Amino acid sequence: MSNLTINADRLIRRIEELGSLGRDAQGRLVRVAASDMDRLGRDRLVSWLKEAGLEVAVDRIGNIFGIWRDNANTDLAPVMLGSHIDTVIDAGIYDGCYGVLAGLEAIESLKEAGFAPARPLVVAAFTNEEGVRYSPDMMGSLVYAGGVGIEDALAAVGTDGTVLGKELERIGYAGQHQPGFLKPHVYVELHVEQGPVLEREGIAIGAVENLQGISWQRITIDGEANHAGTTPMAMRRDAGVAAARVISFIADRASASRARTVATVGTIAFEPNAINVIPARAIFTIDLRDPNEASLKAEEAALAAFLDELAASAGVTVQAESLARFEPVTFDARVVALIEAGAKAAGLSCRRMTSGAGHDAQMIARIAPSAMIFVPSRGGISHNPAEFTAAGELIAGANILLGVTAGLAVD
Amino acid sequence: MSNLTINADRLIRRIEELGSLGRDAQGRLVRVAASDMDRLGRDRLVSWLKEAGLEVAVDRIGNIFGIWRDNANTDLAPVMLGSHIDTVIDAGIYDGCYGVLAGLEAIESLKEAGFAPARPLVVAAFTNEEGVRYSPDMMGSLVYAGGVGIEDALAAVGTDGTVLGKELERIGYAGQHQPGFLKPHVYVELHVEQGPVLEREGIAIGAVENLQGISWQRITIDGEANHAGTTPMAMRRDAGVAAARVISFIADRASASRARTVATVGTIAFEPNAINVIPARAIFTIDLRDPNEASLKAEEAALAAFLDELAASAGVTVQAESLARFEPVTFDARVVALIEAGAKAAGLSCRRMTSGAGHDAQMIARIAPSAMIFVPSRGGISHNPAEFTAAGELIAGANILLGVTAGLAVD
Numbered sequence: 074m075s076n077l078t079i080n081a082d083r084l085i086r087r088i089e090e091l092g093s094l095g096r097d098a099q100g101r102l103v104r105v106a107a108s109d110m111d112r113l114g115r116d117r118l119v120s121w122l123k124e125a126g127l128e129v130a131v132d133r134i135g136n137i138f139g140i141w142r143d144n145a146n147t148d149l150a151p152v153m154l155g156s157h158i159d160t161v162i163d164a165g166i167y168d169g170c171y172g173v174l175a176g177l178e179a180i181e182s183l184k185e186a187g188f189a190p191a192r193p194l195v196v197a198a199f200t201n202e203e204g205v206r207y208s209p210d211m212m213g214s215l216v217y218a219g220g221v222g223i224e225d226a227l228a229a230v231g232t233d234g235t236v237l238g239k240e241l242e243r244i245g246y247a248g249q250h251q252p253g254f255l256k257p258h259v260y261v262e263l264h265v266e267q268g269p270v271l272e273r274e275g276i277a278i279g280a281v282e283n284l285q286g287i288s289w290q291r292i293t294i295d296g297e298a299n300h301a302g303t304t305p306m307a308m309r310r311d312a313g314v315a316a317a318r319v320i321s322f323i324a325d326r327a328s329a330s331r332a333r334t335v336a337t338v339g340t341i342a343f344e345p346n347a348i349n350v351i352p353a354r355a356i357f358t359i360d361l362r363d364p365n366e367a368s369l370k371a372e373e374a375a376l377a378a379f380l381d382e383l384a385a386s387a388g389v390t391v392q393a394e395s396l397a398r399f400e401p402v403t404f405d406a407r408v409v410a411l412i413e414a415g416a417k418a419a420g421l422s423c424r425r426m427t428s429g430a431g432h433d434a435q436m437i438a439r440i441a442p443s444a445m446i447f448v449p450s451r452g453g454i455s456h457n458p459a460e461f462t463a464a465g466e467l468i469a470g471a472n473i474l475l476g477v478t479a480g481l482a483v484d
Numbered sequence: 485m486s487n488l489t490i491n492a493d494r495l496i497r498r499i500e501e502l503g504s505l506g507r508d509a510q511g512r513l514v515r516v517a518a519s520d521m522d523r524l525g526r527d528r529l530v531s532w533l534k535e536a537g538l539e540v541a542v543d544r545i546g547n548i549f550g551i552w553r554d555n556a557n558t559d560l561a562p563v564m565l566g567s568h569i570d571t572v573i574d575a576g577i578y579d580g581c582y583g584v585l586a587g588l589e590a591i592e593s594l595k596e597a598g599f600a601p602a603r604p605l606v607v608a609a610f611t612n613e614e615g616v617r618y619s620p621d622m623m624g625s626l627v628y629a630g631g632v633g634i635e636d637a638l639a640a641v642g643t644d645g646t647v648l649g650k651e652l653e654r655i656g657y658a659g660q661h662q663p664g665f666l667k668p669h670v671y672v673e674l675h676v677e678q679g680p681v682l683e684r685e686g687i688a689i690g691a692v693e694n695l696q697g698i699s700w701q702r703i704t705i706d707g708e709a710n711h712a713g714t715t716p717m718a719m720r721r722d723a724g725v726a727a728a729r730v731i732s733f734i735a736d737r738a739s740a741s742r743a744r745t746v747a748t749v750g751t752i753a754f755e756p757n758a759i760n761v762i763p764a765r766a767i768f769t770i771d772l773r774d775p776n777e778a779s780l781k782a783e784e785a786a787l788a789a790f791l792d793e794l795a796a797s798a799g800v801t802v803q804a805e806s807l808a809r810f811e812p813v814t815f816d817a818r819v820v821a822l823i824e825a826g827a828k829a830a831g832l833s834c835r836r837m838t839s840g841a842g843h844d845a846q847m848i849a850r851i852a853p854s855a856m857i858f859v860p861s862r863g864g865i866s867h868n869p870a871e872f873t874a875a876g877e878l879i880a881g882a883n884i885l886l887g888v889t890a891g892l893a894v895d
Contacts, residue, residue, distance in 0.1 A: 268710075269710070287713070299865070300678050300866055302773050305681065306739040314735045317732045320724060320728035330717075335712065335716065337722070339760060340758065347750050348751055349700075430711060453719075455711055
């Protein structure tokens with residue numbers, strides 16, 4: 074298959090065209106799940122699937138599938154490629170969309186080249202990966218993998234008070250298929266890295282071998298509000314200083330962890346939040362990630378122990394509440410090796426890596442061998458209109474996907 | 485004079501009655517400067533000044549004076565007592581009001597007892613000490629001491645868009661006297677501590693010998709927003725972690741300063757303030773106070789040096805902006821000694837102390853020998869309806885003020 078390549082112009086044109094759809098009055102890309110803007114993107118994707126001669130299927134949670142069964146043994150489980158086309162508010166054009174359109178491109182190119190797959194090939198666009206309007210994120214793939222019941226998911230109430238099931242009906246994407254109706258033989262997701270590693274190391278292809286576990290917590294520290302001028306330091310119960318100790322602690326610990334753990338305090342608020350009042354309360358979030366479940370548990374335990382010590386030493390009370398918890402996912406070693414081999418054959422630099430972000434692949438990994446391919450993200454920037462990957466890098470990644478798909482399709 | 489005492493019932497009754505005036509629909513005490521609520525308090529104070537047979541004078545910035553000239557040599561500069569009766573929003577009933585009403589009570593009691601002062605006695609209620617509606621705080625006493633021009637002060641625009649001069653006219657307190665028209669021989673201000681020291685040490689009277697200098701700064705740290713999952717610790721420029729380092733640094737430094745410096749970070753905000761995004765920006769305030777100007781400057785310099793190091797080591801940029809800067813005030817040693825002597829004669833425990841809060845006395849100290857007397861504040865709580873000082877403690881403080889006033893009046 075090494076002489077097969079994708080139609081690079083068509084891929085880039087589609088990425089740009091999809092990126093032009095679903096923009097608001099200020100020009101921001103806002104294809105949030107099951108919105109009118111999302112419908113614009115879905116309708117265009119469906120038209121491209123049909124142009125490519127694929128059979129289009131939609132399941133009850135609105136996941137869209139383009140299926141190529143010709144010449145294949147339709148009793149065999151399909152090779153599934155995919156990602157999502159919903160976006161955050163004020164998004165870039167690559168996150169998710171690249172994986173869906175490159176999956177379509179790989180299948181369409183194979184089809185045009187007269188390739189004879191042993192099993193069906195499918196490209197999937199999963200509903201509501203971003204989780205901006207409805208929780209949880211990665212919902213379509215989670216439901217598809219059986220992690221949440223379809224009725225519960227359809228009843229999800231959005232930030233705007235809407236109900237997901239009603240919105241899917243309204244935009245014409247409440248399909249008839251049961252989620253999970255096509256059980257993949259293998260699932261491969263191509264995605265922009267959304268991180269700085271490949272760019273900074275000058276590497277073209279990431280063979281993603283695992284995905285970090287995530288532990289999100291909300292920490293509430295209660296101290297005592299007092300006058301900033303009249304309260305001696307030794308008499309204070311300063312919730313803000315206690316919060317600062319926690320932030321430093323987790324940053325120092327993660328930095329010392331041989332670059333595997335990452336820890337972030339992204340949000341914070343003090344109460345009463347007055348310049349001359351000692352904070353009575355500090356509320357902040359902690360985002361802890363590690364590719365190894367035992368390590369992630371050790372980080373959580375170390376944090377809990379530190380919070381206990383802090384409560385005792387700083388005269389504050391501390392509450393920790395879990396907001397989200399996902400175990401790490403290990404991707405399929407055979408598929409990861411195929412990605413590496415494909416990059417090597419194409420003369421592209423490649424490294425094994427961990428995905429720091431969540432992706433649909435982590436859900437589909439529950440029901441099928443899965444892996445991901447990353448290409449560089451300029452500056453690691455994502456969820457931002459400045460998100461950028463050069464056309465050459467996008468094309469290179471799509472060609473690796475094509476080769477991997479071809480290899481898996483004759484398996 | 486040791487057999488003279490105040491009329492304790494009258495003082496407590498007036499404190500409670502003044503505290504009942506100027507409450508909103510939720511029952512909160514809201515006598516913010518030059519408001520209709522403030523007028524209610526002012527009108528009642530003026531009626532009490534008149535009942536006591538004092539001459540009432542109002543100056544152009546709305547400061548109210550009750551003057552007792554009988555029997556005195558009116559060519560001599562007056563002994564001035566005072567504080568303020570404006571309040572914060574949802575205030576307690578003691579802050580400021582206690583000093584004004586105890587000053588009135590001291591003069592009225594001396595007058596009723598047939599005391600013959602050598603010089604006039606004056607009680608003052610200064611406008612807008614709290615600075616909630618109009619900036620700066622301590623405005624009335626600042627203008628009175630010549631620190632700000634009267635026209636500039638009257639042009640101050642409030643948080644509600646009103647102009648102070650117009651509001652003073654509207655409520656009937658735009659007086660004719662030039663601020664500073666009575667230059668005090670000496671000024672004494674009695675106040676609740678608004679801090680925990682006297683209560684925790686079980687001491688009845690604070691002889692306030694100085695007032696901390698204040699340095700308020702706003703710090704803005706700019707780093708780089710990046711994905712919390714995909715950005716290795718070593719590649720981060722985390723503005724939030726940098727802010728935490730600063731908070732810990734100033735708390736540790738102040739705690740090690742032999743209890744003279746106090747340092748507080750009361751407000752903070754991260755941007756973009758999302759759980760899974762490394763903070764691009766942290767904005768927070770620092771409130772540094774020290775009774776010694778050289779020490780305060782040393783603290784400011786240490787902070788500036790730390791911020792420089794941080795910018796270099798954490799890959800962030802740091803801006804520091806001064807929001808307010810007042811030098812420490814040293815009160816008049818002779819008046820402080822008189823307070824101590826008075827407490828001793830009355831059999832009350834007394835300690836010299838520093839005021840951590842700003843007070844009108846710090847402004848009047850620019851034009852006359854000044855000092856303050858503190859009584860305990862339950863839990864150090866102030867600017868809060870829970871502010872509390874027991875009647876016995878209030879009465880004890882007012883009797884010390886009476887004795888000090890009598891001593892100064894025959895000087």
